[in-house]
Amino acid sequence: MNTTDVAVLRKEFPMLEKTMHGKPLVYLDNAATTLKPRSVIEKEREYYEAYTSNIHRGVYYFSAFASQQFEDVRETAKIFFDAPEKEEIIFVRGATEGINLVAHSFGKAYIQAGDEILISAMEHHANIVPWQMVAKERGAVLKVIPIDDQGDLIMEEYKKLLTEKTKIVAVTYVSNALGTVNPVKEIIALAHEKNIPVLIDGCQAVQHLPLSLRELDCDFFVASGHKMYGPTGVGILYGKRKYLDAMPPYQTGGDMIASVSFEETSFAPLPAKFEAGTPNIAGVIGFGEALRFIEKYGRKEIAEYEKELLAYATAQVGNLPKVRLIGTAKEKASVLSFVIDGIHPHDIGTVLDTEGVAIRTGQHCAEPVMKHFGVEATARLSVSFYNTKEDIDHCVRALQKTLTLFG
Amino acid sequence: MDELQELYQELIVDHNRTPRNFGRCAHTTHTADGKNPLCGDHIEVFVEKENGVLKEVMFEGAGCAIAKASASLMTTIAKGKTEEEVEELFHLFQEVVTTKPEDPLPESEKLGKLIAFAGVRVFPARVKCASLAWHTLHAAIKNTSSATTE
Numbered sequence: 315m316n317t318t319d320v321a322v323l324r325k326e327f328p329m330l331e332k333t334m335h336g337k338p339l340v341y342l343d344n345a346a347t348t349l350k351p352r353s354v355i356e357k358e359r360e361y362y363e364a365y366t367s368n369i370h371r372g373v374y375y376f377s378a379f380a381s382q383q384f385e386d387v388r389e390t391a392k393i394f395f396d397a398p399e400k401e402e403i404i405f406v407r408g409a410t411e412g413i414n415l416v417a418h419s420f421g422k423a424y425i426q427a428g429d430e431i432l433i434s435a436m437e438h439h440a441n442i443v444p445w446q447m448v449a450k451e452r453g454a455v456l457k458v459i460p461i462d463d464q465g466d467l468i469m470e471e472y473k474k475l476l477t478e479k480t481k482i483v484a485v486t487y488v489s490n491a492l493g494t495v496n497p498v499k500e501i502i503a504l505a506h507e508k509n510i511p512v513l514i515d516g517c518q519a520v521q522h523l524p525l526s527l528r529e530l531d532c533d534f535f536v537a538s539g540h541k542m543y544g545p546t547g548v549g550i551l552y553g554k555r556k557y558l559d560a561m562p563p564y565q566t567g568g569d570m571i572a573s574v575s576f577e578e579t580s581f582a583p584l585p586a587k588f589e590a591g592t593p594n595i596a597g598v599i600g601f602g603e604a605l606r607f608i609e610k611y612g613r614k615e616i617a618e619y620e621k622e623l624l625a626y627a628t629a630q631v632g633n634l635p636k637v638r639l640i641g642t643a644k645e646k647a648s649v650l651s652f653v654i655d656g657i658h659p660h661d662i663g664t665v666l667d668t669e670g671v672a673i674r675t676g677q678h679c680a681e682p683v684m685k686h687f688g689v690e691a692t693a694r695l696s697v698s699f700y701n702t703k704e705d706i707d708h709c710v711r712a713l714q715k716t717l718t719l720f721g
Numbered sequence: 722m723d724e725l726q727e728l729y730q731e732l733i734v735d736h737n738r739t740p741r742n743f744g745r746c747a748h749t750t751h752t753a754d755g756k757n758p759l760c761g762d763h764i765e766v767f768v769e770k771e772n773g774v775l776k777e778v779m780f781e782g783a784g785c786a787i788a789k790a791s792a793s794l795m796t797t798i799a800k801g802k803t804e805e806e807v808e809e810l811f812h813l814f815q816e817v818v819t820t821k822p823e824d825p826l827p828e829s830e831k832l833g834k835l836i837a838f839a840g841v842r843v844f845p846a847r848v849k850c851a852s853l854a855w856h857t858l859h860a861a862i863k864n865t866s867s868a869t870t871e
Contacts, residue, residue: 335724658785660760661729664844668725676760690761690783719729720786 315611315619315699323611324700326351337670340705345490345518345649345696346674347540351607358545358600368592370569384595387602388585394605395535396526397552401584404551404558405598409517410440412536412551413484415588416513417444419561420482420534427453430479432510434459434467434496435686436489439679441515445484459485461686465492465641472501476508483512487519491680491694492641493624493649495523502532511557517541521698522620522647524613527552539597544604548597551588558584565590616699620648623697627706631695634713640692651678651692654713657720659693665719669712727840728847729786732794737786742796746777755782755857755868757849762788766857773804778858785850787841792854794834804862810835811855818842818851 315323324330329349332339341349361383367376369384392400406412425431431445435458449456457480459472467485476483483505488495502512511533519525521542527535534557539548553561563570563581567590572580581587608616627650632639636655654662663675674694677684684691695709751768762784769777778796782789799807809831816827818841826839841851853868860868 658788660762660785660787660847660850664728664847665725667844668723681761684761690763719725720734 334670340671342695343672344698354603357603358596361596390602404588408538408549409536414444415564417448421448425452429454429481432483434485435461465494465643486515491678491683493646494643495645539601544601545597649696651694659691662693665716666712732837733790736790736793740793742779751861753861787850
């Protein structure tokens with residue numbers, strides 16, 4: 315991607331025409347959520363304006379049409395994520411619901427007292443708490459793969475933590491707080507040597523890196539649509555059929571049953587078994603458009619451009635006085651976390667806000683990571699391929715202003 | 722004065738840089754722990770109360786400039802006041818930081834220096850930073866051991 319491509323791309327995002335406190339918006343909070351291109355917004359609106367109806371049940375034209383649009387996204391997602399079967403793609407509210415579903419249902423089917431669940435020290439709370447709950451419920455033990463001071467997983471420790479007691483490994487592909495890209499292929503292969511299934515939280519990876527579920531061979535995978543230019547309230551859970559078939563339903567209700575009597579209910583086959591109730595139809599259809607949007611630009615091209623942008627941001631922000639970078643892993647994507655000596659991240663965030671620069675400040679739902687690095691909170695900028703070096707320069711000028719104000 | 726200068730005015734920057742009454746009372750009778758779980762601000766308030774009067778008010782903790790300055794200024798103002806007076810100030814303070822920017826601020830001589838926090842109104846995300854210390858003091862006086870602004 316070159317500057318002309320980016321200039322064209324930026325025109326697709328209505329939010330990039332906005333101002334904040336009278337300054338042009340510089341949006342660097344992409345790890346929280348990405349902005350939405352016009353095509354996604356239009357696609358969602360189209361469902362409400364042109365063919366609103368419920369899916370999977372009506373015999374009339376619009377219902378059949380909406381069902382088709384909805385199911386087409388499953389096919390699009392199968393191709394986008396390179397999943398073996400489209401029935402292995404379950405639409406959920408987002409990655410959080412996906413992880414809760416797996417923790418709950420897999421836990422019921424496979425986890426007994428004394429078993430171990432293995433997560434990492436850099437997980438988002440959404441990939442900690444559901445497992446903690448299941449561990450408590452089943453009498454299992456939650457184990458944690460430690461990280462080093464660069465923010466890399468300590469693989470030697472990981473190997474030691476994989477035992478015959480381990481029932482599942484759940485790790486993030488890319489850390490939302492540190493930007494670390496984990497060696498997930500190796501993580502999965504090592505677990506598989508001992509027949510342990512692996513869940514990958516792909517939230518911060520899918521919009522930045524090319525990936526293939528078939529190649530990764532993970533057993534479960536979750537991602538949120540809103541972090542990949544799609545609508546909020548929609549995401550995917552991928553699970554291998556052999557597990558999903560054996561797991562009990564997470565929620566029950568309409569659309570997920572084969573037959574119901576007051577004595578007994580039999581459940582529908584995949585994917586309906588895990589999609590109880592009317593789903594976020596418009597959201598799923600918009601999500602399909604978001605996947606097409608990413609493919610239009612190409613994930614390899616996006617990754618290369620964002621890598622360059624992140625390197626530039628790292629150099630520029632890293633050069634500022636009193637700045638300490640949090641998370642300097644060997645391989646990183648999108649995220650630059652930092653602290654400034656003597657200035658709380660919130661105050662940094664507010665000064666940047668008045669300069670039109672949106673970044674995230676706080677604990678990033680990763681309190682254990684903050685503890686590891688001995689900080690209360692960090693300031694975090696995260697880039698997308700619609701960002702430019704000028705955006706970074708703008709942010710750096712605002713950081714200089716912060717330093718002057720509190721210096 | 723622009724919004725940023727209004728928020729980080731001299732008094733606030735000064736109290737952030739050199740917080741007053743930082744530490745614990747020698748004879749703490751009431752204490753509470755205040756947290757903003759989303760951002761990691763953490764303030765502990767210590768009170769020595771005698772016959773309904775706050776003889777000593779001190780604080781410890783870490784947080785942003787707004788949270789720290791608010792805690793510091795609060796201790797200087799609450800010291801020597803009765804419990805009722807402090808409660809009244811707490812409510813006045815809440816009004817100052819939550820009044821919509823286009824609406825008039827409460828007028829009360831009792832406010833004094835607290836009016837410095839009026840700049841917070843323009844930044845709704847920072848209201849909880851400013852009020853954390855007050856919530857914590859309130860919890861301490863009411864014998865609740867913890868406070869949160871969530």
